[in-house]
Amino acid sequence: xxxxxxxxxxxxxxxxxxxxxxxxxxxxxxxxxxxxxxxxxxxxxxxxxxxxxxxxxxxxxxxxxxxxxxxxxxxxxxxxxxxxxxxxxxxxxxxxxxxxxxxxxxxxxxxxxxxxxxxxxxxxxxxxxxxxxxxxxxxxxxxxxxxxxxxxxxxxxxxxxxxxxxxxxxxxxxxxxxxxxxxxxxxxxxxxxxxxxxxxxxxxxxxxxxxxxxxxxxxxxxxxxxxxxxxxxxxxxxxxxxxxxxxxxxxxxxxxxxxxxxxxxxxxxxxxxxxxxxxxxxxxxxxx
Amino acid sequence: xxxxxxxxxxxxxxxxxxxxxxxxxxxxxxxxxxxxxxxxxxxxxxxxxxxxxxxxxxxxxxxxxxxxxxxxxxxxxxxxxxxxxxxxxxxxxxxxxxxxxxxxxxxxxxxxxxxxxxxxxxxxxxxxxxxxxxxxxxxxxxxxxxxxxxxxxxxxxxxxxxxxxxxxxxxxxxxxxxxxxxxxxxxxxxxxxxxxxxxxxxxxxxxxxxxxxxxxxxxxxxxxxxxxxxxxxxxxxxxxxxxxxxxxxxxxxxxxxxxxxxxxxxxxxxxxxxxxxx
Numbered sequence: 001x002x003x004x005x006x007x008x009x010x011x012x013x014x015x016x017x018x019x020x021x022x023x024x025x026x027x028x029x030x031x032x033x034x035x036x037x038x039x040x041x042x043x044x045x046x047x048x049x050x051x052x053x054x055x056x057x058x059x060x061x062x063x064x065x066x067x068x069x070x071x072x073x074x075x076x077x078x079x080x081x082x083x084x085x086x087x088x089x090x091x092x093x094x095x096x097x098x099x100x101x102x103x104x105x106x107x108x109x110x111x112x113x114x115x116x117x118x119x120x121x122x123x124x125x126x127x128x129x130x131x132x133x134x135x136x137x138x139x140x141x142x143x144x145x146x147x148x149x150x151x152x153x154x155x156x157x158x159x160x161x162x163x164x165x166x167x168x169x170x171x172x173x174x175x176x177x178x179x180x181x182x183x184x185x186x187x188x189x190x191x192x193x194x195x196x197x198x199x200x201x202x203x204x205x206x207x208x209x210x211x212x213x214x215x216x217x218x219x220x221x222x223x224x225x226x227x228x229x230x231x232x233x234x235x236x237x238x239x240x241x242x243x244x245x246x247x248x249x250x251x252x253x254x255x256x257x258x259x260x261x262x263x264x265x266x267x268x269x270x271x272x273x274x275x276x277x278x279x280x281x282x283x284x285x286x287x288x
Numbered sequence: 289x290x291x292x293x294x295x296x297x298x299x300x301x302x303x304x305x306x307x308x309x310x311x312x313x314x315x316x317x318x319x320x321x322x323x324x325x326x327x328x329x330x331x332x333x334x335x336x337x338x339x340x341x342x343x344x345x346x347x348x349x350x351x352x353x354x355x356x357x358x359x360x361x362x363x364x365x366x367x368x369x370x371x372x373x374x375x376x377x378x379x380x381x382x383x384x385x386x387x388x389x390x391x392x393x394x395x396x397x398x399x400x401x402x403x404x405x406x407x408x409x410x411x412x413x414x415x416x417x418x419x420x421x422x423x424x425x426x427x428x429x430x431x432x433x434x435x436x437x438x439x440x441x442x443x444x445x446x447x448x449x450x451x452x453x454x455x456x457x458x459x460x461x462x463x464x465x466x467x468x469x470x471x472x473x474x475x476x477x478x479x480x481x482x483x484x485x486x487x488x489x490x491x492x493x494x495x496x497x498x499x500x501x502x503x504x505x506x507x508x509x510x511x512x513x514x515x516x517x518x519x520x521x522x523x524x525x526x527x528x529x530x531x532x533x534x535x536x537x538x539x540x541x542x543x544x545x546x547x548x549x550x551x552x553x554x555x556x557x558x559x560x561x562x563x564x565x566x
């Protein structure tokens with residue numbers, strides 16, 4: 001009955017354009033290839049320059065070994081198992097510190113966002129701590145907690161805490177009042193309002209805080225390892241430089257680049273998964 | 289019997305410190321939005337409120353929904369004073385207000401979920417409503433994947449799912465294009481003629497008011513009161529054709545005559561903007 005009134009609902013559906021399957025597959029492949037080549041073009045140029053410049057005499061091959069030499073050093077480090085020890089050490093510190101920050105920051109942020117009067121007391125303190133350069137605090141942490149694992153985990157914890165805390169608070173506070181109004185009109189209890197509205201509505205903000213602080217966590221652990229450590233990628237890069245193992249130093253930096261890049265893609269993917277209901281502009285355009 | 293009784297309902301909003309508004313000559317930090325609304329709404333009737341922008345129609349609905357308190361007077365539902373949100377009423381808002389993290393089906397289930405109805409039961413009800421609005425195939429879509437008209441259908445279905453005794457609708461079709469609006473008016477009136485739930489409907493559109501209403505309450509400019517109530521004696525069931533009858537035109541003239549002066553008054557009231565700046 002209702003269907004007749006506003007016509008067939010097929011009008012809302014996406015009408016596929018008629019193309020034979022083979023043409024479609026070919027076109028997809030072509031599009032994919034050109035997308036990939038566009039993506040990798042500049043990185044490839046960078047590697048190429050890295051390979052060529054040292055042999056031209058423009059830069060010293062001793063301080064700036066060729067890309068191929070760096071890759072070879074990287075392979076050797078991997079097969080000897082040396083690199084793995086350092087990767088493991090850095091990752092372990094980051095993950096533990098980050099995990100602890102998450103356990104503390106998210107519940108705390110939810111409470112602080114929900115009871116907005118708390119923020120009046122805490123805001124200035126949080127802003128002061130978070131806007132103080134982390135690197136300035138590293139010597140302090142090392143002095144207080146020593147050069148062992150504890151100090152590094154605490155440093156990561158501290159670094160990761162703020163983005164997550166602040167984004168969680170602002171996530172809760174910026175829930176669209178319209179959703180709250182709609183939910184309240186159903187006579188929702190405060191607990192349900194929190195569980196069914198506030199929490200899901202603030203998840204995008206919480207996740208993006210988690211993403212930002214993951215990057216900070218990795219960055220700060222490297223810095224801490226450079227200052228005082230006997231393992232970890234930060235230590236390895238620093239130590240390779242001191243020991244004049246230049247190709248190894250570059251291999252360490254390359255490893256960090258790869259880890260950073262993978263972490264970024266992992267987090268973006270996670271963010272997309274967690275906010276699947278938001279959609280991107282493309283899909284929204286298609287359906288409407 | 290009267291389902292809802294509003295007696296001398298008043299509402300004032302405090303502006304921000306330093307902001308001022310001219311209330312008929314007196315400068316004040318408070319905006320008077322409603323100034324003594326008396327309105328009895330009968331059981332099972334479709335009552336439409338029309339009035340110039342800022343006359344407090346939506347605020348009145350918020351008060352009936354229990355979402356905000358009046359600053360004077362009271363509203364009774366079945367003889368009981370309204371003091372907070374209650375399960376007898378359901379509210380449809382102008383901006384749909386669907387929860388973007390829930391798909392169509394689970395949006396419709398929301399009110400039932402809040403009431404604590406078991407999953408299987410509420411899914412049955414929600415699916416029935418989806419099919420009533422011709423949206424069965426879209427049960428798993430998220431709001432961003434639906435057009436405005438479809439979103440508002442889901443929002444109405446969400447309100448109807450709780451089987452409310454009163455349905456409050458705050459300019460539900462205002463954000464839609466003209467064609468979709470007419471289609472939805474038709475759907476709403478068909479469904480309503482089957483259920484006869486008490487409806488309080490707020491709109492700017494005189495045509496919409498007359499097409500839907502049993503009675504139209506015309507509001508004055510801010511501070512709002514009910515200026516006059518007009519019975520719309522058009523036969524039911526109604527369809528699109530009724531819009532071109534002379535009776536329809538008569539009613540439109542009647543409402544417009546009452547409204548005209550108020551709209552002009554409201555337009556002069558520039559300070560009105562500060563209400564929204566709150």
